[in-house]
Amino acid sequence: MNSWITSVLPAAPARVLDAGCGAGTLAAQLIAGGYDVTAIDLDPSAALAAGVPAVRADLAGFEAAPFEAIVMRMSLHHMEPMEMALNAAARLLAPGGSLVVDDFAWERADPAAATWFYDAGAVIGGRDLVADPANEWEREHGDLATGEEMLAAISARFDVKTLRRVPFLHRYLKCEGERAERLRTIEELRHPLIGLRVLAVSRGTDGT
Incomplete structure (x- = not known):
């Protein structure tokens, strides 16, 4: 389980929304840890196949009783319009509830980091070598929301x-x-830190 996420969540059995649950890995781990989890995704088929009781839903229009925490792990950068998704999160959180975002600021990766990433992928995963790593990184990620956004x-x-x-x-x-662990150490010492972990707190039922 992602130790950072569990370290900032309220204690189980808190009511948690996994917004953009993907394959359902995090939701399954939180359920096993005693949390009352609702998992949603635009395409919940992978989570359902893994045995997670996920719901097909768009966060922007999702209705439910208030949650004590909402987790977005590698999902916020995909959500469009992002502002509507976060408005919904503010509405769905109980006053003082936690928004937990584990994502990445792709725009912070410089050409050296892109080169290291694609070269490592070729060695570890048998991917083809990339002739122009910086341009390939921009091509693959340029349509996503940036970390600053x-x-x-x-x-x-x-x-x-x-x-x-x-x-x-x-x-x-x-x-x-x-x-x-070796790759993490190399990345931490030599390249920009592009991982983004945010803990935020609801201001009220409407986010104000």
């Missing part, structure tokens, strides 16, 4: 309590164990 939109609606910039690219390479 996410932070501005969150700050306009919530009180940001903590903001951490952490290594991220090693997670993107999807390796585990000692190799993942």
Whole structure:
């Protein structure tokens, strides 16, 4: 389980919304940890296949009783319009509830970081070598919300309590164990920290 997320969540059995649950991995772990989890996604098929009782829903129009926490793990950068999604999050959180965002600021990756990422992917995952890593990184990520856009939109609606910039690219390479730790250390020492972890608190039922 993501130790940072669990460290900032209220204690189980808190009512938690996993917004953009993807394959349902986090939701399953939170359920196993005793949380009362509602998992939603525009396409919940992967989560349902994994046994997670996910719901097909768009956060912007989702209706439910208030949650003590809303978690967005690698989902906010995909949400359009992002402002409407965060307005809904503000509405769905109980007063003083927590918004937990684990995402990445793709725009902070410089050409050296992009080169390291794609070269590592070729070695670890057998991917083809990329001739122009910086342009490929921009092509793959340029349509996503930037970290600064996410932070501005969150700050306009919530009180940001903590903001951490952490290594991220090693997670993107999807390796585990000692190799993942070595890659994390290299990334932390040599490249911009593009991982973005935000804990914010609801200002009220309407985010004001």
